[in-house]
Amino acid sequence: MTSRPTLTGTYAVIGSGYMGGGIAQVLALAGAHVRIADVDAATSTANRERLIGEAKQFATDQLFPPHAPDTIAERVTVAGSFEEAVEGASFVEEAVPEKIEIKHDVLRRVSAAAAPETVIGSNTSTILIGRIAEAVTHPERFLGVHFSNPAPFIPGVEVIAHAGTDESIIPGVEEIVRATGKHPARISDADGFVLNRLQYALFEEASKLVDEGVANAADVDTIVRTTFGFRLPFFGPFAIADMAGLDVYKFCFESLQGRWPERFATPPALAEHVGNGRLGTKSGGGFLDVPAERVPELVAYRNRAYVRMQQLLDELGPAPVQETGR
Structure with a gap:
């Protein structure tokens, strides 16, 4: 079994909800010091407490290691603003709602405040990375880093470069993903990427089978999973x-x-x-x-x-x- 790399330094997660919070947890468990930021400090603080509480339950259920609650409490901190979160960070993961206007507004602020060499990833699941990159200062350091729900437990991560991404940053991003115990896959910037294009193709055909009366939803699910x-x-x-x-x-x-x-x-x-x-x-x-x-x-x-x-x-x-x- 190959050993995982250990993360060092400061990372930022912008958007501390269900997906962003899970990403912050796995980054912290991999060794990073993680600043989280949301619409305001109160939301970030509440979400940090939720992440620690989740970690306690996950540790009790043997889904996280016993040290996870203390490690996450120590390594995940709250920033008062997006700008404060990205100061000195080597990597930033954006995980705000899946609306282009919100992502543009947030990434415009984040990329302007971050150092030019800071790599910025987006957890988008459907929006073209090249379209999101239009709001990013120094878009060559920007790419998609798409974790799946629930982020702590699903191992696959899509790493998606847009046409302007500097390819030299991709191996470093893949190393970050591997450090969290996950498996990166390089994906081209195409509608639906790989995960959702396949997932929704299956769902469409499954729905047609139900609509045509070939089988009910429960029996389709049984056939698929077995x-x-x-x-x-x-x-x-x-x-x-x-x-x-x-x-x-x-x-x-x-x-x-x-x-x-x-x-x-x-x-x-x-x-x-x-x-x-x-x-x-x-x-x-x-x-x-x-x-x-x-x-x-x-x-x-x-x-x-x-x-x-x-x-x-x-x-x-x-x-x-x-x-x-x-």
Whole structure:
């Protein structure tokens, strides 16, 4: 297991609500001294107390280490203004409401007050980074750093450069993300980025199934979480396709095209791989390359992972939102 880097110095989180507060918690636990700032000092102070209280409960529930409440109380402090928060900070994370006008107003103040070398990230989930950057002084030091809800516990983070971002700052931002125990992924500045484009595509198709009377919402959720969703903690869609066989995937697309020729048109990359005989793990290569000698190791890992996932689900029991019967 590789050790995490430890953060040093001062960081600022602008917007201390649910998302910003969670980001402040994980930065502090990674070693940073974090200043939080919100619409006024009273709001920031109340949110700091909430973060400490949450940390106590998380520690009791063994979700945070035992030292977390004291560490967060020591390292998270309240700034009286946005300008005060960013003074001397090496990294600033903006986590204000998802409205371009608010982000522009806040980032205009933040970037004017921060030192020119201070890197500034935005936790936006939907707004193009290039559009937000229009209000940032020295926009080359600005990029998206999108944590997911709940920030303390979801490990994936989108790192999104806009066209004007200085690429030399990206590795340092990725190091910050890794220090919090999370996994950065570099994403281009495109509508929906990766997370929400995939998430909402799935939701749209799920809604159509319910609208068409194919299944009710509870049964759609059951299928998602107990089939392909069961695989997703371990493998992404390309790894899953490679293991299933890309020729099988191509056949399934063609079958769906009988009813929806445009909606399920065969992806060009899939057709190209199959045409070149790259059928996934059974041919030694597909979207990802897995040498033939490592396939048995991959299959053994997959099988262990799925059994352990089921054991974890059995241990936790059904989620409160799930129907237990009909």
